[in-house]
Amino acid sequence: xxxxxxxxxxxxxxxxxxxxxxxxxxxxxxxxxxxxxxxxxxxxxxxxxxxxxxxxxxxxxxxxxxxxxxxxxxxxxxxxxxxxxxxxxxxxxxxxxxxxxxxxxxxxxxxxxxxxxxxxxxxxxxxxxxxxxxxxxxxxxxxxxxxxxxxxxxxxxxxxxxxxxxxxxxxxxxxxxxxxxxxxxxxxxxxxxxxxxxxxxxxxxxxxxxxxxxxxxxxxxxxxxxxxxxxxxxxxxxxxxxxxxxxxxxxxxxxxxxxxxxxxxxxxxxxxxxxxxxxxxxxxxxxxxxxxxxxxxxxxxxxxxxxxxxxxxxxxxxxxxxxxxxxxxxxxxxxxxxxxxxxxxxxxxxxxxxxxxxxxxxxxxxxxxxxxxxxxxxxxxxxxxxxxxxxxxxxxxxxxxxxxxxxxxxxxxxxxxxxxxxxxxxxxxxxxxxxxxxxxxxxxxxxxxxxxxxxxxxxxxxxxxxxxxxxxxxxxxxxxxxxxxxxxxxxxxx
Numbered sequence: 001x002x003x004x005x006x007x008x009x010x011x012x013x014x015x016x017x018x019x020x021x022x023x024x025x026x027x028x029x030x031x032x033x034x035x036x037x038x039x040x041x042x043x044x045x046x047x048x049x050x051x052x053x054x055x056x057x058x059x060x061x062x063x064x065x066x067x068x069x070x071x072x073x074x075x076x077x078x079x080x081x082x083x084x085x086x087x088x089x090x091x092x093x094x095x096x097x098x099x100x101x102x103x104x105x106x107x108x109x110x111x112x113x114x115x116x117x118x119x120x121x122x123x124x125x126x127x128x129x130x131x132x133x134x135x136x137x138x139x140x141x142x143x144x145x146x147x148x149x150x151x152x153x154x155x156x157x158x159x160x161x162x163x164x165x166x167x168x169x170x171x172x173x174x175x176x177x178x179x180x181x182x183x184x185x186x187x188x189x190x191x192x193x194x195x196x197x198x199x200x201x202x203x204x205x206x207x208x209x210x211x212x213x214x215x216x217x218x219x220x221x222x223x224x225x226x227x228x229x230x231x232x233x234x235x236x237x238x239x240x241x242x243x244x245x246x247x248x249x250x251x252x253x254x255x256x257x258x259x260x261x262x263x264x265x266x267x268x269x270x271x272x273x274x275x276x277x278x279x280x281x282x283x284x285x286x287x288x289x290x291x292x293x294x295x296x297x298x299x300x301x302x303x304x305x306x307x308x309x310x311x312x313x314x315x316x317x318x319x320x321x322x323x324x325x326x327x328x329x330x331x332x333x334x335x336x337x338x339x340x341x342x343x344x345x346x347x348x349x350x351x352x353x354x355x356x357x358x359x360x361x362x363x364x365x366x367x368x369x370x371x372x373x374x375x376x377x378x379x380x381x382x383x384x385x386x387x388x389x390x391x392x393x394x395x396x397x398x399x400x401x402x403x404x405x406x407x408x409x410x411x412x413x414x415x416x417x418x419x420x421x422x423x424x425x426x427x428x429x430x431x432x433x434x435x436x437x438x439x440x441x442x443x444x445x446x447x448x449x450x451x452x453x454x455x456x457x458x459x460x461x462x463x464x465x466x467x468x469x470x471x472x473x474x475x476x477x478x479x480x481x482x483x484x485x486x487x488x489x490x491x492x493x494x
Contacts, residue, residue, distance in 0.1 A: 001086075001088070001090040001091040002083055002087030002119065003083075003087070003116040004043065004046055004047060004050070004087065005050065005066075005070070005082070005083040005086045005090070006080070006083035006087070006116060006119060007047070007050075007110075007113050007116070008047075008050035008051060008070065008083075009077055009080070009082060009083050011025060011051060012053070012074075012077060013077060013078070022051065025110070025112065026048070026051060026052070028110055028111060028112055029044075029047065029048055029051070029110055030044070033045070038099055039094075039099045042060070042062065042094070042099065045058050045060055045063050046062065046090070047110070049063040049064075049066060049067050050066060050067065050070055053067055053070065053071065054067075054071070062090065062093055062094070065090070065093070066086070066090055069086045069089060069090075070086060073085075073086065083119075115209070117211075193216060193217070193218045194216070194217045195215070195216050195217075196214070196215045196217065196395055196398070197211040197212075197213070197214055197215075198211070198212070198213045198215060198391050198394040198395065199211065199212055199213075199394075200212040200213050200355065200390060200391070200432050201390070201431065201432045201435035201436070202428070202432075203428070203431035203432070203435070204425070204428070208435075212355055213355045213356075213358055213388065213390075213391040214355070214356050214357065214358065215358045215360050215391050215392070215394075215395045216357065216358065216359055216360065217360040217362060218359075218360075218361065218362065219361070219362050219377065220348075220349065220361040220362060220363050220377040220378070220380055220381055221377070221380045222373065222376040222377050222379075222380050223376055223377070223378075223379030223380025223381070224376065224379045224380075225372060225375075225376045225379075227375070227376075227379035228372070228375035228376070228378070228379060231329050231332055231333075232332070232333075232336070235329070235333055235479060238333065238479065238480055238483075239333060239336060239337075242336075242337045242340075242483050242484075242487070243337075243340055257290065257291045258270065258290055259285075259287040259288075259289075260287055260289045260290065260291040261286055261287050261289065262289055262291070263289030263290050263291035264289070264290060264291055265289065265290050266288060266289060266290070267287075267288050267289055267290045270285065270288040270289075271288045273285065274286075274288050300341070300343040300344070300405055300407045300408075300409065301343065301344040301345075301346075301366065301400055301403040301405035301407070301408045301409070302338050302343045302344070302345050302346070302410075302411065302486075303346045303396045303399060303400050303408075303409070303410045303411070304331060304334065304335065304338075304345065304346065304347045304348070304410075304411050304413075305348060305350065305392060305393070305396050305410060305411070305412045305413070306328075306331055306347075306348070306349040306350075306381065306413050307349070307351075307387055307389070307413060307415060307416070308324070308349040308350060308351045308361065308381055308382065308383050308384065309351050309352075309383060309384070309385060309386055309387040309415075309416065309419075310351075310383055310384050310385060310386070311323075311383070311387075311415055311416050312324040312327065312383035312415050314415075316475045318474060318475065318476060319475060319476055322383075323415050323452055323475065324381070324382075324383045326475045326476075326479075327413050327415075327478065328378060328379065328381065329478075329479055330413070330478040330479040330481075330482040330483070331347065331378065331413065331482070332375065332378060333479045333482070333483050334411075334479075334483050334486055335347055335364070335378075336370075337483045337486060337487065338486065344366050344403055344405055345364060345366065345370065346362075346364060346365055346366045346396070346399055347362075347363040347364040347370075347374070348361060348362045348363055348364075348396070349361045349363065349381050350387075350388075350389075350392035351383070351385040351387065352385055352386045352387065352388035352392075352420050353385050353386065353420075353421060354386075354420060354421055355388065355391075355420070355422060358388050358391040358392060358395075359385075360392060360395055361381065362377075363377045363378045363381070364377075366399070366402075366403055385421075386419055386420040386421055387414070387416060387418050387419055387420070387429075388418065388429060389412070389414070389418040389429065389433045389436075390418065390429060390432040390433040390435065390436040391436075393410070393412070393433065393436040393437060393440060393447070394436050394439075394440075396410055397410070397436070397439070397440040397443065397445050400445050401443060401444075401445070407446075408444060408445045408446065409445070409446050409447075409448070409489060410440065410445055410446070410447045410448070411447075411448050411449075411450065411485075411486065412447065412448070412449045412450070413449075413450045413452070413482070414449065414450075414451055414452070414453070415451070415452040415453050416453050416456075417429075417430060417453070417456070417459050417460075418430055418432070418433045418463075430459055430462070430463060433463050434462060434463045434464075437463060437464055437465075446489075447464060447468065448464070448468050448469065448470075448485070448489060449463070449464045449469040449470070450470050450472065450481075450482055450485065451469060451470070451471045451472070452472055452475060452478070453471070454471070454473060456469075456471045457471060470485060
């Protein structure tokens with residue numbers, strides 16, 4: 001409602017200068033209600049009523065009220081707060097009417113209007129000048145804002161040790177008497193957050209809306225440090241079998257460099273030539289060794305993506321264990337296998353709360369070791385919220401493309417189809433995820449999906465394509481199937 005009134009406010013400001021715009025804009029509104037559902041029809045009537053204003057003939061109570069409120073505040077049309085106040089009053093009345101606000105049933109009603117994202121940007125104003133320097137410098141300044149003190153006072157950023165007790169991450173600003181020196185410090189790794197914007201594909205409209213989704217990347221919370229050793233111990237036989245396969249693969253993508261001054265074994269041909277040189281009184285060639293080296297064009301970068309939506313807390317009907325527990329164990333063994341193979345590995349989970357909050361929880365980055373701390377973060381992953389998979393795939397693709405590897409693979413483990421709380425069209429996120437997969441493959445990233453949903457056959461092939469997915473009907477074999485699937489995938493690269 002606020003966006004609707006804001007559109008009307010801006011349009012009235014525009015055609016107060018250019019009167020012909022009203023006629024043109026009315027022509028761009030659909031001539032009849034675009035959807036028979038009550039809320040969509042009401043919004044259509046409100047839009048036309050506020051555009052016509054004094055010429056509106058709509059007899060709906062809410063439309064007449066909106067027109068009346070707008071006319072009463074017309075003298076304040078330059079003030080954007082007008083839209084908020086009127087919009088909230090209209091929203092309150094609609095709430096009393098118990099109308100279902102299903103935005104999935106609302107096609108865009110005027111193609112020239114924007115998405116009003118500017119209305120929801122949070123601003124952090126700087127402090128007023130009349131505040132004293134003592135007030136400005138007291139405590140910690142959030143959001144890394146730079147502030148200046150008046151009357152010639154100088155401020156400096158002082159470094160706070162990461163190991164300091166009872167110290168919150170941020171900047172500490174102090175007043176200094178001499179020349180100020182600016183120093184910066186990193187916040188704790190588990191508190192670092194990075195926000196990224198990505199587009200989303202609207203298949204029904206045939207357009208891609210830029211900066212539609214916000215992905216918030218941060219480190220996953222640490223969990224039980226004893227979990228990973230216990231899982232590896234329980235699966236030691238499987239891990240030993242996998243490592244034998246890994247050893248065979250590693251030997252396949254190593255090349256033998258002959259005539260080296262140092263190496264792993266003796267080069268017999270070069271050694272015989274050197275022996276002949278010695279017997280003939282000539283200086284022998286010291287390059288008599290063979291050295292093994294990995295082929296640079298076979299370096300593999302693997303991004304492992306784990307669906308952490310609420311549904312992963314469901315119990316597996318066979319093992320009576322949460323799906324997330326089984327998936328975590330499988331991912332741990334797969335990560336160990338990938339590290340043994342020498343692959344660059346990134347491991348993360350994702351869930352979402354609408355397009356503005358897609359959480360990307362990093363367990364291990366490409367440049368981080370898969371140590372006890374990373375395994376603890378894997379143990380701490382929890383299932384909650386929804387599955388906006390397309391945004392997560394785009395972010396993982398961007399991360400993969402930063403790697404210098406020639407072969408880039410993304411493996412997704414999920415238990416259901418894409419969905420989110422702000423999407424009512426069941427096909428929208430499915431088609432957006434398919435579009436993200438196609439874009440990733442065009443950029444050289446191979447994507448494979450392992451689905452734990454028994455009903456996935458109806459949608460998973462449409463998203464990932466034939467031969468690029470696996471649907472498991474028995475989760476007890478998930479660790480072995482997932483690891484062997486990875487080895488089968490990467491063996492084609494070696």
